[in-house]
Each structure stands twice: as C-alpha cells, then as structure tokens.
Amino acid sequence: MTASAWTGPHRPTTDPDTEQWWAATQNRQLLINDCGSCGSASLYVRPFCPLCWSDEVALRPAGGRARLYTWTVVHQNGAPFDAQVPYIVAMVDLDEGPRLMTVIEQCPADRLRAGLPLIVDFRTDDDGFVVPVFRPE
Numbered sequence: 001m002t003a004s005a006w007t008g009p010h011r012p013t014t015d016p017d018t019e020q021w022w023a024a025t026q027n028r029q030l031l032i033n034d035c036g037s038c039g040s041a042s043l044y045v046r047p048f049c050p051l052c053w054s055d056e057v058a059l060r061p062a063g064g065r066a067r068l069y070t071w072t073v074v075h076q077n078g079a080p081f082d083a084q085v086p087y088i089v090a091m092v093d094l095d096e097g098p099r100l101m102t103v104i105e106q107c108p109a110d111r112l113r114a115g116l117p118l119i120v121d122f123r124t125d126d127d128g129f130v131v132p133v134f135r136p137e
C-alpha cells in the first residue's frame with residue numbers, strides 16, 4: 001500500500017519522516033525511533049532524538065508490550081468514527097519507553113486500570129488500512 005492510498009479524511013497525513021512508520025504498520029509491525037547516540041527510544045517519529053538532539057536515529061521494531069498510562073471512553077464522535085462508539089482512547093507506555101496514543105480493544109472499560117499490561121495488536125479496517133491498537137496481554 002502506498003501513502004497515496006491513505007488520503008481519506010480519517011487517515012494519517014504522512015511525510016518523509018513518518019511514511020516508513022506507517023508503511024511498517026501496514027505490515028503489522030510497530031516501530032520506534034532509536035537513538036544511536038544516547039540509546040533512547042522515542043515516538044513520534046522525527047529525524048532527531050528529542051532527548052539529546054542527535055540526528056543518529058533509526059527506526060527499529062518495538063517488542064509490542066506496554067502498560068496503560070491513562071484512558072478515556074469515547075461515547076460520541078462524528079463520522080467516520082461514530083460507528084465505532086463507544087471506544088477507548090488511551091496513552092500507553094511501551095516497554096522501550098515511548099508513550100503512544102492508541103486505542104484499547106478486547107477489554108471492557110471496567111477492567112481498565114493504570115499499569116495494566118498490554119500487547120500490541122493490529123486492526124484491519126474495512127478499506128484495508130491497518131491500525132495499531134492494544135489489548136490486555
């Protein structure tokens with residue numbers, strides 16, 4: 001899938017910095033930005049390290065494990081997301097360190113708690129677009 005296939009109004013806008021990350025996501029792989037200078041991992045994808053400002057960064061696969069940091073349950077939204085309510089928007093902390101905004105699936109809201117162990121999963125939408133989501137481990 002090429003970036004031009006993602007140009008729907010509810011699909012991410014890619015640029016040269018983020019295109020590789022989204023292409024990997026379409027292949028069901030979660031990448032993180034790895035710093036060759038200080039060793040830190042970061043997200044979102046950018047051509048430098050936000051901790052030491054080195055430009056010696058490269059994408060590498062994340063292990064896919066995370067812990068729930070915070071969340072909210074969305075009960076109302078506009079198209080095209082209205083068909084998906086209610087859904088859980090969350091911030092999760094990857095084991096490698098980066099904090100990522102995502103969606104929690106396959107988990108009732110009353111089971112959510114801070115620190116809940118999670119694992120990445122990949123949801124394929126009706127148009128074939130693959131979205132990284134998390135579910136309880």
Ligand SMILES: [Zn+2]
Pocket residue numbers: 035036037038039040049050051052053054
């Ligand atoms: Zn660094």
